[in-house]
Every structure is written in structure tokens, then in C-alpha cells.
Amino acid sequence: xxxxxxxxxxxxxxxxxxxxxxDPREVPSPLxxxxxxxxxxxxxxxxxxxxxxxxxxxxxxxxxxxSWCVSCREEHPVLIDFSRTKRAPLVGLNYxxxxxxxxxxxxxxxxxxxxxxxxxxxxxxIDYGVYGVPETYVIDRAGIIRYKQIGPVTPEVMDKKxxxxxxxxxx
Amino acid sequence: xxxxxxxxxxxxxxxxxxxxxxxxLAADQQVEARLMAIAEExxxxxxxxxxxxxxxxxxxxDLKREVRELIRGGKSDAEIRDFLVQRYGDFVLYRPPLxxxxxxxxxxxxMLLVAGFAGVAIFVRxxxxxxxxxxxxEDEARADTLLQKRTDA
Numbered sequence: 001x002x003x004x005x006x007x008x009x010x011x012x013x014x015x016x017x018x019x020x021x022x023d024p025r026e027v028p029s030p031l032x033x034x035x036x037x038x039x040x041x042x043x044x045x046x047x048x049x050x051x052x053x054x055x056x057x058x059x060x061x062x063x064x065x066x067s068w069c070v071s072c073r074e075e076h077p078v079l080i081d082f083s084r085t086k087r088a089p090l091v092g093l094n095y096x097x098x099x100x101x102x103x104x105x106x107x108x109x110x111x112x113x114x115x116x117x118x119x120x121x122x123x124x125x126i127d128y129g130v131y132g133v134p135e136t137y138v139i140d141r142a143g144i145i146r147y148k149q150i151g152p153v154t155p156e157v158m159d160k161k162x163x164x165x166x167x168x169x170x171x
Numbered sequence: 172x173x174x175x176x177x178x179x180x181x182x183x184x185x186x187x188x189x190x191x192x193x194x195x196l197a198a199d200q201q202v203e204a205r206l207m208a209i210a211e212e213x214x215x216x217x218x219x220x221x222x223x224x225x226x227x228x229x230x231x232x233d234l235k236r237e238v239r240e241l242i243r244g245g246k247s248d249a250e251i252r253d254f255l256v257q258r259y260g261d262f263v264l265y266r267p268p269l270x271x272x273x274x275x276x277x278x279x280x281x282m283l284l285v286a287g288f289a290g291v292a293i294f295v296r297x298x299x300x301x302x303x304x305x306x307x308x309e310d311e312a313r314a315d316t317l318l319q320k321r322t323d324a
Contacts, residue, residue: 004293005290008286008290024219025219027216027259027260027262028260028262029259029260030256030257030258030259030260030261031258096229121233122229122230122233123233123237125233126233126234126237126258127258128258129258129259129260130230131216131217131230131259132216132217
């Protein structure tokens with residue numbers, strides 16, 4: 001009897017303990033495994049409008065960022081390192097930002113992006129299910145979203161998840 | 172006294188200014204009513220314990236703008252909910268549909284309740300059994316004499 005009670009109690013503790021280790025802010029995206037939503041947006045810098053269709057046949061990364069976003073600064077060195085390796089194209093989606101602020105931010109912290117597009121009113125962000133900047137998508141050759149990182153890309157996420165995934169998708 | 176007069180005068184001046192009805196927040200109140208009805212059932216993703224209707228977060232305002240446009244575009248409530256579920260998953264619904272991935276969410280609390288009742292039932296039954304077994308014939312006789320004494324006294 002006493003043992004049954006203790007076992008029951010421990011089970012409940014285990015259940016709650018597992019619950020505590022999980023991050024409620026991390027909402028599994030229904031977009032993983034689905035085609036990346038199409039868009040056509042002006043670039044932040046010079047050049048023609050950009051559409052994800054241009055990346056067909058390449059594994060690439062789409063990173064949602066903004067100059068007002070504090071945790072973007074946290075992941076920025078990781079993205080800079082990634083861009084130096086030229087492992088895969090990295091496209092920035094400048095989300096609900098001011099053009100001048102965004103350009104200043106890139107000039108100050110470095111520009112890891114092959115190009116950045118401007119989503120001024122956040123409409124494309126909604127199509128991609130963005131709810132907490134920064135977010136990063138890994139998109140395969142066929143234009144299917146394979147992974148979504150919510151929140152900053154840490155060196156660990158880059159090494160253990162994103163880089164191996166790029167390797168797998170390019171095979 | 173001087174101060175009081177001044178305060179009253181100030182109040183009188185202000186009252187003329189304040190006496191105007193607040194303008195309606197949105198031009199189309201029908202759209203707004205439907206928006207609120209839908210948004211009441213949706214979760215704000217930034218402040219997760221708030222409904223989309225109640226939230227003033229940036230993303231919530233954007234999503235409400237989007238829903239407003241869908242309403243104007245003649246979409247049904249179900250279509251609008253689908254639009255958001257496709258992007259943000261079942262998590263945006265305060266009443267997620269019953270399916271494999273949400274089964275534990277729906278059934279879990281009832282399972283805990285049943286387990287609790289079972290526990291209490293077992294506990295009570297055991298205690299009752301233990302009590303009746305504790306009295307031997309000898310004890311019973313002693314209890315009887317003790318009770319007898321009390322009624323005699």
C-alpha cells in the first residue's frame with residue numbers, strides 16, 4: 001500500500017519534472033515538411049526583387065532578423081561564422097524594420113547574408129508562422145522546409161542540427 | 172479656499188472638453204464583432220496565456236489585421252481558423268481538435284481523476300477492513316462492559 005502510494009507520487013513528480021524541462025515557447029511548426037511559402041520582396045540593398053523560387057536546386061537558410069531584435073545580436077556571430085564557410089546560401093528576411101536602421105545594423109555588426117529582403121509589414125512573416133524573431137528555416141532543393149529554429153541559433157544548434165541536416169539534404 | 176475655487180474652475184473648463192463620445196474604434200463594426208468572436212478563441216503566440224482578442228502585442232495586432240482582411244474578403248470562420256492553424260499549428264486554438272497528437276491533452280486530466288478516485292477507494296476499503304479485524308472477541312466483551320458502566324452511572 002505504502003509502496004503503491006510512493007510509486008504513484010514519484011510518477012507524478014517525474015511527469016511534472018519532464019514538463020518543466022520543456023520550453024512552452026517552442027511551438028512545433030506545422031510548416032516543417034511543407035513547401036516554403038512563396039513571396040516576392042524587394043531587397044534591403046541593391047538589386048532586383050527576390051523570390052524563394054530562385055533558390056530551387058539549392059539547400060539554403062532563411063533567417064528572420066531585425067535591428068530591434070535583441071537576441072538577433074546573440075546569434076549574429078554564429079551566422080557570420082557560418083557565412084565564412086560558404087556552406088550554403090543564407091538569406092535574411094528583415095522583419096518589420098526600418099530600412100535605415102537595418103542597414104546601420106548590418107554595417108555595425110557585419111553582414112552574413114547573401115542578400116536580405118524587406119518584410120516591412122510582417123505579412124510574409126505571418127505566412128512563415130513567425131512569432132519570435134529570430135527564426136531560421138532550412139529549406140531543401142525542392143523548396144520544402146526541413147527545419148525551423150525558433151529563437152537564436154546557438155553554436156550547438158548550428159553544429160548538431162543545422163550543419164548535419166544540410167549535409168544530409170545535399171546528398 | 173482660493174485653491175478650492177481654482178480646482179472647481181479647472182473642473183468646469185475640463186468638463187466642456189471631455190463631453191464627447193468616444194469614436195468607434197473601427198469603421199466597420201460588424202467586421203470588428205466577428206473579429207473579436209474569432210480572436211477570443213485564438214491564442215496569442217507571444218504572450219501565450221492571453222487570447223488574440225485581448226493581446227496588444229505587435230504580432231497579435233498584425234494577426235488581427237490579417238483576420239480583419241480575411242473577413243472582408245468573405246472568408247468563413249472555419250477558413251480563417253484554418254489559415255492560422257496552417258501557419259502556427261493547433262497551438263493557436265484554445266480548443267484544439269481531438270486527434271492523435273492532442274489525445275493526452277484531452278483525456279489526460281480525466282485519467283488522473285479516475286486514478287485519484289481509484290486510489291481513494293482502495294485506501295478507504297483497506298482502512299475499513301483493518302478496523303473491523305482489530306477487535307477480537309475479548310476486546311468486544313471489554314468494550315461492552317465499559318459501555319454498560321457508563322449507561323449505569
